[in-house]
Amino acid sequence: MVKFDILKHELVPKFTILSKEEVEALRQTYGIRKEHLPWIRKSDPICKVLGAKPGDVLKIERNSEVAGKSIAYRYVVPG
Amino acid sequence: MVDKKANTKAEKEDQKLTLINKLLSEYLDKLPESLITELKEKLYKLELNEEQMRKVVEEVNRAYIRALVEPGEAAGTVAAQSVGEPGTQMTLRTFHYAGVRELNVTLGLPRLIEIVDARRTPSTPTMTIRLDEDHKYSLEKAKEVASRIERIAVENIAKSIEYDMVNSSFIIEIDEEIAQDKGIELEYVARALERLKVGTVEIEGNNIIITPTTTSPDKIKRLRERILDLRLKGIKGIKRVLVQKEGDEYVLHTDGSNLSAVLQVKGIDPHKVYTNNISEIAEVLGIEAARSAIIKEAFQVLDQQGLDVDMRHVILIADLMTCTGKIRQIGRHGVSGEKSSVLARAAFEVTVKHLLDAASHGEEDALEGVTENVIVGQSIPLGTGVVELFMRFPKEGA
Known part of the structure; x- marks a missing residue:
């Protein structure tokens, strides 16, 4: 029996938690605050698996049909 | 050379x-x-x-x-129009699922409305379940997995159920052929019924006789329903499972959806389980998976109807629906209803209520959006209108 790993499901893209420096660099390039990014809730199953806390920023590598690979970010919020 | x-x-x-x-x-x-x-x-x-x-x-x-999209371009309006106009050409009829016998799936405009309304459950929930290496190449084994998923209740294997007034007991006649086909034994049914703890359970030939402790007609009526609906096997919510051959492997299609329970079933490939119930995906697999599901479902609907809508419009809608980490519908209880501007909300629906509420709470409107600026007759923040001028005064003494 295949063990279920939520991160390996075909609908779930690759997630990584950004380090403080990376978040700062991201803020600088786009000239935004973290809250301006799309959000993800702390209660989201992905956040639970990764152990992401409110205030973290997740990097998402999506497989886009339009662009091949596309990179997005989500800001972890409480709730 | x-x-x-x-x-x-x-x-x-x-x-x-x-x-x-x-x-x-x-x-x-x-x-x-x-x-x-x-x-x-x-x-x-x-x-x-x-x-x-x-x-x-x-x-x-x-x-x-x-x-690339320029700053100030009305990408949202263009997306809305690009999906809305072809939407007027869609049929309202529900067709049979191509390829799968007897399995009805809502398509076309009703389904598209369901998706953007972010309904908790779709009107025809269905799952596509792929099997693991051991089970996907043989019909026997695929059926075996299917029987683990399909929900069998007492009513599915009972020929008849009667209430005997004289002995005040239920007589359930079990259809042996069907029960055997589903792999359920009489004793198993009896034991499951015993667990209901409503009275004594006996087996008599092909019949199961339940003598409830209560005789009140009201309770007997309700008890009948409970007995018929008692789950013997399978997963809650999955009414039917069809085994379908796709290429060289067998795939299961279900009527009804229960993602978290199906993921636990042996013999499936849990990483390829799919359901058209988007809120279930959001709950079990997270908001990003829900985003991809919205795109997939909405685009599929448009595509099946032969409407050539650019995927990026659909992606924008999905992004907007998921950007707060929860699925928001496009409409009153979601995107439109949560706008910060009073005037924009009042312009959408239930005008008076919004204006009254805003007045009693002393709300202010910063006039930052398009709608409110149209209302007050200013140039709107779109295109060249998004640019604002700031003046830097020369420093003193310079």
């Missing part, structure tokens, strides 16, 4: 490839991956020298930048 020729040819190809890679290397961050791959392929086929190749790449880059 021949060898040498082949060698030089291969070397030439090699050189060409490194040249292309070198040319494209500085564009890796600037162009999307799909464009880079396409460029690589096309450049490789063409007979061009380095200078010409460079020019091609530069031109592609220029065209790409020109095609």
Whole structure:
């Protein structure tokens, strides 16, 4: 029996938690605050698996049909 | 001689490839991956020298930048119109699922409305379940997995159920053929009924006799329903499972959906389980998976109806629906109802209520959006209108 790993499901893209420096660099390039990014809730199953806390920023590598690979970010919020 | 020729040819190809890679290397961050791959392929086929190749790449880059959305472009309005107009041409009829017998799935406009309304459960929930290596190539084994998923209640295997007034007991006649087909024994049914703890359970030939402790007609009526609905096997919510051959493997299609329970079933490939219930996906697999599901479902609906809508419009809608980490509907209880501007909300629906509420709470309107500026008759923040001027006063003494 295949063990279920939520991160390996075909609908779930690759997630990584950004380090403080990376978040700062991201803020600088786009000239935004973290809250301006799309959000993800702390209660989201992905956040639970990764152990992401409110205030973290997740990097998402999506497989886009339009662009091949596309990179997005989500800001972890409480709730 | 021949060898040498082949060698030089291969070397030439090699050189060409490194040249292309070198040319494209500085564009890796600037162009999307799909464009880079396409460029690589096309450049490789063409007979061009380095200078010409460079020019091609530069031109592609220029065209790409020109095609990007400009600041202030009304991308949302364009997306709404691009999905809305073809939506008027969609049929309201529900068709049978192509390829799957007897399984009805809502398609067309009703389904599209369901998706953007972010309904908790779709009107026809259905799952597509792929099997693991051990089970997907044999019909026998696929059926075995299917029987683990399909919900069997007492009513599915009972021929009749009667209430005997004289002995005040239920007589359930079990259809042996069906029960055998579903792999359920009489004793198993009796034991399950015993667990209901409503009275004594006896087996008499093909019949199961339940003598409830209560005789009140009201309770007996309700008890009948409970007995019939008692789950013997399978997963809650999955009414039917169809085994379908797709290519060289067997795939299960279900009527009804229960993602978290199906993921626990043995013999399936849990990483490929799919359901059309988007809120279930959000709950079990997270908001990003829900985003991809919205895109997939909405685009599929448009595609099936033969409407050629660019996927990026659909992607924008999905992004808007999921950007708060929860699925928001496009409408009163979601995107439109949560606008910060009073005037924009009042312009959408239930005008008086919004204005009254705003007045009693002393709300202010910053006039930052499009709608409110149209209402007050100012230039709207779109296109060149988004640009604001700030003046820097000269420092004192300068």
